[in-house]
Structures are given as structure tokens and as C-alpha cells.
Amino acid sequence: MAAVMRKIIHIDMDCFYAAIECRDDPAVADKPVGVGGRSNRGVLTTCNYVARKFGCRSAMPVFKALELCPHLVIKPVRFDVYRRESRKIRAIFARYTDLIEPLSLDEAYLDVSHRKGYAYDLARTIREEIFRETRLTASAGIAPNKMLAKIASDWRKPNGQFAVLPEQVEAFMQDLPVRRIPGVGPRAEELFHQKGIDTCGQLQEIAINELEKWLGPSRAAELYGRCRGQDNRPVEPHRDRKSTSVERTYSQDIPTLDGCFQQLPVLLEELEGDLTRQKSPRPFNKIxxxxxxxxxQQTTRERAGISLDSEAFQELMEEAFERSPHAVRLIGVGVRFPEPDDGSQLELSFT
Known part of the structure; x- marks a missing residue:
């Protein structure tokens, strides 16, 4: 029996936090707007497209953003508002499918394989409903797998959508820059460029044993399939989660420990919100x-803990940072829940 062809939609809100701030304060709607801390040590969580024209970007120190754009409007982070809008958007998704895999407050995968008609039309309808009910715009990618849908959602941003049909995958991948594959950052791009590889079509010509020499077995196997447009991961709406975490990949690598420390307050605030809005909050016993x-390469440091103690997270971050001489491209913070039979009776608390 032939496998059922999936129809996956990746919805990505456009500059979500900044868009909400511009919507709620029309006076700044046409101005460069950043969301983040106001202090000298503050960082931008995100910024709108007007600010991006000046070179501002997420994870940039506020002082640097103000050097690039002196008239940048800095709005404080309001996670309670962002979560509220995110719930509205997910409720719209649920009108069309139960197979929803949120990636963050502002993006999610939807599996609409069970629905008749074109997924492209459905994506447009969902985007229209989001705008009608929230006055926020979203972009969408439509494809037969998650990787391609995520790539496609960035194709016509902002407020656009793009589809890669099953019969188009082979041709689409030929000229796609290797950098477009999720997880391929500047260092890998430079490595491939030095070897004369700039497109996925060129990468397809490299034998997997050669890739293993460059990247290691697991990374080589992943890229061998990804550069051919292959991704068999299902949309996973319901998982018995052993942990809860938030993480962010930065558009530019963070070279210093202090730079990593600057990201912690926003990440911990988002993690706290994720924990407190759970229908049945669960105690955790590790951070x-x-x-x-x-x-x-990635590393994880953890320890016993029952509170979101920022100093404890800083210590873990320092231990993890010292494990590599390379700059950091992703930071995640999270908690682990006790196994049902371990007898833990811990209180959920935040400090």
C-alpha cells in the first residue's frame, strides 16, 4: 500500500512581538520598533521590518541597535499579551485540524492531510482569519514535509505564502542554497563554500562517506536526506513530555559568555509563562x-532544582559555554519533570 502523501502547512507570524506592539500603539506603526530591555545591558527580542532596514535584529544589544538606528522605539516585553494572542491564533488552527505542533508562540506546523481540497487555499483562509481576528499578519509555507514547509514560509515574507508541490521537490532543491536548510549556519555554509558547494544540488553530488568525514555520521546522514528534500518527521501534537523548555536560534552567533547571559531574562520569563499556563501545572525536579x-555541536548541563533561579541557570550556562571554543548559535533553558514512580512531591515555584 502506498504511503499517504502529507500536506503540511507551516504558519509563521510576521515579527510577532513587534507587530503586536505596533498594533496596540498605532502612533509607532510606521516607525522602527524593537522589543526588549531598555537598560544598557538589554537586548532586542525582536524588531519590526522598518528597524531591520537599519541593520537591527533579534539578540542584538540595545545600545548597538540604537547606534544603528538612533530613533528606534524600544517597547518592553509583554509576554502575557503575546501568549494571549498566541492562544487566539492556535484556536483558529484548531478549526481546521487537530494535528498542530507549536514550535513557539508565533509559529506552528499543521498537518491537513485529511482535508479535501488544496492546502494552499486552506493556508490562505487561515491567514485571513488570523488577520481578521487579531489584525496581525502571518506567512505560510505549504509542502509535503515539515522541512520544506518551514523553508517555504520564509519565501514570501511578510504576509505571503508559497507552496512546494510533491512533483516540484526535486527541481526546487537543485538551486536551493545550502544555507536555507534549517540547521545550516554560517560556519557550515563557509565550509561547503570552500569546497565549491553552494546549492543543495551540488551537495547531492557528495557521497555520504565524504560527508561523514566533514560532519560526523549523524549530521551527515541528516544533511544527505535534507538536501534532497527528504524529511519523514510527523507533526506531533500530543507528546507525553518529560520536560518543558524554550530555545532560540540567533541570526548571528553569540561569541561571549556575557552575551549569552544577556539572553537569560527573556528566556526564563517565557519558560515561566509556559509552565504557569499549563492546564495542570506539573512540579519539576531538574533545571x-x-x-x-x-x-x-551541542551540550546540555542540568542539576536538581525546583525553582527558576536565574543564578543557577547562569552557572549551568557557564559550565556549558566552557565546553567549546566556538560561538553560540542556540540557547535553550528548561525543566525536567519527575518520573511518575520516583516518589517526588515537589512544589512548583519561581524566584
């Missing part, structure tokens, strides 16, 4: 920090 470096 952890995850770092992924510019060479794609």
Missing part, C-alpha cells in the same frame, strides 16, 4: 541549559 555552537 537545564542547552547550548548549540556554531560548529553544530
Amino acid at each position: 537545564f541549559v542547552k547550548l548549540k555552537f556554531s560548529n553544530f
Whole structure:
């Protein structure tokens, strides 16, 4: 029996936090707007497209953003508002499918394989409903797998959508820059460029044993399939989660420990919100920090803990940072839940 062809939609809100701030304060709607801390040590969580024209970007120190754009409007982070809008958007998704895999407050995969008609039309309808009910715009990618849908959602941003049909995958991948594959950062791009490889079509010509020499077995196997447009991961809406975490991949690598420390307050605030809005809050017994470096290696440090103690997370981050000489491209913070039979009776608390 032939496998059922999936129809996957990746919805990505456009500059979600900044868009909400511009919607709620029309006076700044046409101005460069950043969301983040106001202090000298603050960082931008995100910024709108007007600010991006000046070179501002997420994870940039506020002082640097103000040097690039002196008239940048800095709005404080309001996670309670962002979560509220995110719930509205997910409720719209649920009108069309139960197979929803949120990636963050502002993006999610939807599996609409069970629905008749074109997924492209459905994506447009979902985007229209999001705008009508929230006055926020979203972009969408439509494809037969998650990787391609995520690539496609960035194709016509902002407020656009793009589809890669099953019969188009082979041709689409030929000229696709290797950098477009999720997880391929500047260092890997430079490695491939030095070897004369700039497109996925060129990468397809490299034998897997050669890739293993460059990247290691697991990374080589992943890229061997990804550069051919292959991705068999299902949309996973319901998972018995052993942990809860938030993580962010930065558009530019973070070279210093202090730079990593600057990201912690926003990440911990988002993690706290994720925990407190659970229908049945669960006690946790461990905390952890995850770092992924510019060479794609990653490490995790964890310890026993029952509160979101920022100093404890800083200590774990320092331990993780010292494990590699490379800059950091992703930071994650999270908690682990006790196994049902371990007898833990811990209180959920935040400090």
C-alpha cells in the first residue's frame, strides 16, 4: 500500500512581538520598533521590518541597535499579551485540524492531510482569519514535509505564502542554497563554500562517506536526506513530555559568555509563562541549559532544582559555554519533570 502523501502547512507570524506592539500603539506603526530591555545591558527580542532596514535584529544589544538606528522605539516585553494572542491564533488552527505542533508562540506546523481540497487555499483562509481576528499578519509555507514547509514560509515574507508541490521537490532543491536548510549556519555554509558547494544540488553530488568525514555520521546522514528534500518527521501534537523548555536560534552567533547571559531574562520569563499556563501545572525536579555552537555541536548541563533561579541557570550556562571554543548559535533553558514512580512531591515555584 502506498504511503499517504502529507500536506503540511507551516504558519509563521510576521515579527510577532513587534507587530503586536505596533498594533496596540498605532502612533509607532510606521516607525522602527524593537522589543526588549531598555537598560544598557538589554537586548532586542525582536524588531519590526522598518528597524531591520537599519541593520537591527533579534539578540542584538540595545545600545548597538540604537547606534544603528538612533530613533528606534524600544517597547518592553509583554509576554502575557503575546501568549494571549498566541492562544487566539492556535484556536483558529484548531478549526481546521487537530494535528498542530507549536514550535513557539508565533509559529506552528499543521498537518491537513485529511482535508479535501488544496492546502494552499486552506493556508490562505487561515491567514485571513488570523488577520481578521487579531489584525496581525502571518506567512505560510505549504509542502509535503515539515522541512520544506518551514523553508517555504520564509519565501514570501511578510504576509505571503508559497507552496512546494510533491512533483516540484526535486527541481526546487537543485538551486536551493545550502544555507536555507534549517540547521545550516554560517560556519557550515563557509565550509561547503570552500569546497565549491553552494546549492543543495551540488551537495547531492557528495557521497555520504565524504560527508561523514566533514560532519560526523549523524549530521551527515541528516544533511544527505535534507538536501534532497527528504524529511519523514510527523507533526506531533500530543507528546507525553518529560520536560518543558524554550530555545532560540540567533541570526548571528553569540561569541561571549556575557552575551549569552544577556539572553537569560527573556528566556526564563517565557519558560515561566509556559509552565504557569499549563492546564495542570506539573512540579519539576531538574533545571537545564542547552547550548548549540556554531560548529553544530551541542551540550546540555542540568542539576536538581525546583525553582527558576536565574543564578543557577547562569552557572549551568557557564559550565556549558566552557565546553567549546566556538560561538553560540542556540540557547535553550528548561525543566525536567519527575518520573511518575520516583516518589517526588515537589512544589512548583519561581524566584
